[in-house]
Amino acid sequence: MIYGIGTDICDVRRIATSLERHGERFAQKVLADGEMAAWRDRSARWPDRGLRYLATRFSAKEAFSKAIGLGMRMPMTWRHCEVAKLATGQPVIVLHGALKDWFEARGLTAHLSVTDETDYAASFCVVEKIEAKLGSSA
Numbered sequence: 001m002i003y004g005i006g007t008d009i010c011d012v013r014r015i016a017t018s019l020e021r022h023g024e025r026f027a028q029k030v031l032a033d034g035e036m037a038a039w040r041d042r043s044a045r046w047p048d049r050g051l052r053y054l055a056t057r058f059s060a061k062e063a064f065s066k067a068i069g070l071g072m073r074m075p076m077t078w079r080h081c082e083v084a085k086l087a088t089g090q091p092v093i094v095l096h097g098a099l100k101d102w103f104e105a106r107g108l109t110a111h112l113s114v115t116d117e118t119d120y121a122a123s124f125c126v127v128e129k130i131e132a133k134l135g136s137s138a
């Protein structure tokens, strides 16, 4: 059963402004440790792709926060919600800490899609509740 859906659009230019103003501290506030490594690597090689990586993560986390119905309120935090990738390139939500406990206690699972263009990044997230299987009697 669908537990919740969430969507978000992020203006890449606003992310650029925040980075200019706060430097790497801004990325550190938004990104989990694994994401920081990918962001640093991408930014060093292609600054524009680094910026869009940060913007898609920002939008994905906001979309996820809406899909679980909490918004950016505890236990939902930027750094406890990591956007990783499967070998196929598909983005996948990996949770940490109290957020992971909260999510698993409710039997939830998340599906995520992200996209970006020059000035915008957008994400859509569906959170599903795995229903306990009833004993089969037929």
Ligand SMILES: CC(C)(COP(=O)(O)OP(=O)(O)OC[C@H]1O[C@@H](n2cnc3c(N)ncnc32)[C@H](O)[C@@H]1OP(=O)(O)O)[C@@H](O)C(=O)NCCC(=O)NCCS
Pocket (backbone or CB within 6 Å): 008, 009, 062, 065, 066, 067, 068, 069, 070, 071, 072, 073
């Ligand atoms: C959910 C949230 C992160 C989105 O904020 P935003 O990026 O400024 O705004 P967006 O335009 O992307 O989304 C706003 C919409 O999110 C939806 N929304 C708000 N709270 C929500 C929640 N708990 N669950 C699901 N959806 C929510 C609403 O539909 C809202 O639109 P409306 O106000 O017109 O009804 C924000 O509302 C929130 O959680 N704020 C509380 C905590 C906070 O202020 N943290 C600071 C973060 S730096």
